[in-house]
Amino acid sequence: MENVGNKLKKHFPNMIFDEPLGKYSTFQIGGPADFFYKLKNKNELPAIIRFCRTNNIHYFIFGSGSNILFDDRGFRGMVIKIETKEIKVIGTTIVADSGVPVSTLLNESLKHSLTGLERWIGLPGTVGGAVRGNAGCNGLETKDVLLKATIIDTETGRIKEAGSLYFNFSYRDCKLKKTGEIVLDATFKLQKSSKSPADQKKIMQGLNRRRLQKQPFGLTTGSFFKNPSPDKPAGMLIDQAGLKGKTIGKAQISAKHGNFFLNIGGASSKDIIGLAQLARRKVKAKFGIELEEEVQIVGKNKLIKLAKDNAP
Numbered sequence: 001m002e003n004v005g006n007k008l009k010k011h012f013p014n015m016i017f018d019e020p021l022g023k024y025s026t027f028q029i030g031g032p033a034d035f036f037y038k039l040k041n042k043n044e045l046p047a048i049i050r051f052c053r054t055n056n057i058h059y060f061i062f063g064s065g066s067n068i069l070f071d072d073r074g075f076r077g078m079v080i081k082i083e084t085k086e087i088k089v090i091g092t093t094i095v096a097d098s099g100v101p102v103s104t105l106l107n108e109s110l111k112h113s114l115t116g117l118e119r120w121i122g123l124p125g126t127v128g129g130a131v132r133g134n135a136g137c138n139g140l141e142t143k144d145v146l147l148k149a150t151i152i153d154t155e156t157g158r159i160k161e162a163g164s165l166y167f168n169f170s171y172r173d174c175k176l177k178k179t180g181e182i183v184l185d186a187t188f189k190l191q192k193s194s195k196s197p198a199d200q201k202k203i204m205q206g207l208n209r210r211r212l213q214k215q216p217f218g219l220t221t222g223s224f225f226k227n228p229s230p231d232k233p234a235g236m237l238i239d240q241a242g243l244k245g246k247t248i249g250k251a252q253i254s255a256k257h258g259n260f261f262l263n264i265g266g267a268s269s270k271d272i273i274g275l276a277q278l279a280r281r282k283v284k285a286k287f288g289i290e291l292e293e294e295v296q297i298v299g300k301n302k303l304i305k306l307a308k309d310n311a312p
């Protein structure tokens with residue numbers, strides 16, 4: 001019988017084997033994926049998923065890796081990086097492939113004198129990642145600007161268009177986290193701007209400056225935990241639990257922002273998870289509050305929840 005590797009080479013000639021994942025995550029942590037595919041054309045995705053399902057291959061898709069912790073041991077299966085890049089403006093809407101970086105989306109809106117996305121200045125990631133996590137900053141979340149998206153049901157392979165309400169958005173959450181559906185493209189509803197692009201840029205630069213003042217630089221995925229409530233941000237709780245600046249191995253809780261975990265050079269996923277467990281334990285003991293991670297922890301063949309699985 002033909003082995004899976006040969007079949008993959010035959011059906012998907014650009015498949016990469018034993019690809020280290022660290023270089024694809026902003027943490028720069030992660031061992032090799034057995035199979036790795038850079039998806040340039042969204043029409044290929046149904047066939048890839050069908051292949052994985054038929055051959056019992058675990059798969060994981062991602063965008064720019066700014067909200068992911070890959071395991072040191074890598075991934076036993078296929079990791080698919082979405083690099084689809086089509087973007088078009090239709091009237092006051094922008095339709096963008098899920099692989100389009102949020103920064104490109106913003107630039108495109110300015111180029112066409114559209115307003116509505118400016119507050120996303122400095123938000124890392126792709127359109128697909130933003131939809132799944134209802135990402136946002138400066139008071140603007142994906143749910144506020146998403147009109148609809150094209151998604152694929154990974155069980156049936158069916159592709160459908162879903163309006164914003166379908167996603168059941170809430171703080172850093174959406175229905176796709178349960179269903180596993182994948183975003184192929186998304187349509188954002190904007191308005192015509194009365195300001196010049198230069199004035200729009202000035203506002204954005206101001207917002208970005210303020211944002212950067214609060215955040216540390218370095219290898220990080222931004223906020224590690226969700227904020228339990230607006231008046232109890234995770235960073236403040238971790239700070240008051242005495243953990244700012246705490247290190248385990250080569251991982252550190254930033255001394256500037258308690259919810260930013262940093263790889264200070266050669267950290268392992270174990271180091272980061274050790275810190276996260278410590279923060280959860282200390283915050284629970286001091287405040288009786290269970291922190292829930294915002295970062296997606298990718299175990300050796302599936303997503304892991306710290307609270308549920310306790311450790312990968």
Ligand SMILES: Cc1cc2nc3c(=O)[nH]c(=O)nc-3n(C[C@H](O)[C@H](O)[C@H](O)COP(=O)(O)OP(=O)(O)OC[C@H]3O[C@@H](n4cnc5c(N)ncnc54)[C@H](O)[C@@H]3O)c2cc1C
Binds near residue numbers: 061065131220223
């Ligand atoms: C310095 C820094 C600051 C940050 N600040 C913020 C902030 O202010 N607000 C905020 O919300 N986030 C913030 N983040 C986190 C991150 O930028 C967002 O979560 C972003 O939306 C992730 O996008 P991504 O493409 O990198 O997703 P990835 O990290 O690649 O993936 C994240 C999750 O989304 C899933 N996913 C990716 N693409 C798709 C798709 N097409 N369909 C379905 N699921 C998909 C993946 O499977 C994974 O589970 C920050 C990160 C960094 C590094």
